[in-house]
Amino acid sequence: MANDFSYKDKKVITIGIVRDLTGLSERQIRYYEERKLIFPERSSGGSRKYSFADVELLVEIANKIEDGVQTHEIRKEMLRAQKKQNQDDLRRKMIQGQLNAQFGLRKGPSS
Amino acid sequence: MANDFSYKDKKVITIGIVRDLTGLSERQIRYYEERKLIFPERSSGGSRKYSFADVELLVEIANKIEDGVQTHEIRKEMLRAQKKQNQDDLRRKMIQGQLNAQFGLRKGPSS
DNA sequence: CGTGTAAGGAATTCTGACACG
């Protein structure tokens, strides 16, 4: 993969830290999850774990709500963006597949 | 600065997550702090907070201890490395200062 | 020296619910 994910997407931040990082209340953070806007992982004991990407997303969500956008609308926006992203990914993958078929390019850096 | 620190150095990971990430026991993690090998921040309530960089450092420390190196030795190694880093930084800064004095280069990207 | 453990307490997090509007 071109863009290997690392720190930004690892879910390792507990809700109290997220609260401090974003300035949101825990109530707000949990509510946005209830509305399917954010998807933390869980520790073995059941505690929520967020990534830095989640933290940034939470701030964006809170900003939109302040602007009067409802959670349902925000969710639809996100689904649209996600869908477009998937299409773009697929298109890129197909073009790559064509190139490989035509010219027999190998994938990874060969040793 | 050339290398703006971001996710890797933010202290946002609690000790339980660090335990899961490294496979070390909480006892080990706290002990390495007692021996001044690692420096977590504290939340308002007193809980330790680590960065991804800390997590990586902890693994390195544990590996050295497994190799029979004592914490005191590891600490000395780290201080040497730190000192060298500071010297390099200073040297770079001085050279930059000379260039600025000679040619009057401005620092940041001007608007 | 480095690590495990039991102990007691304090801080953290969880869920479901009532409230307001």
Next chain:
DNA sequence: CGTGTAAGGAATTCTGACACG
């Protein structure tokens, strides 16, 4: 609809100490 709050319980973390070696 989005958020605050009190409630009760469970999981998490903290410190200081004893143990082994």
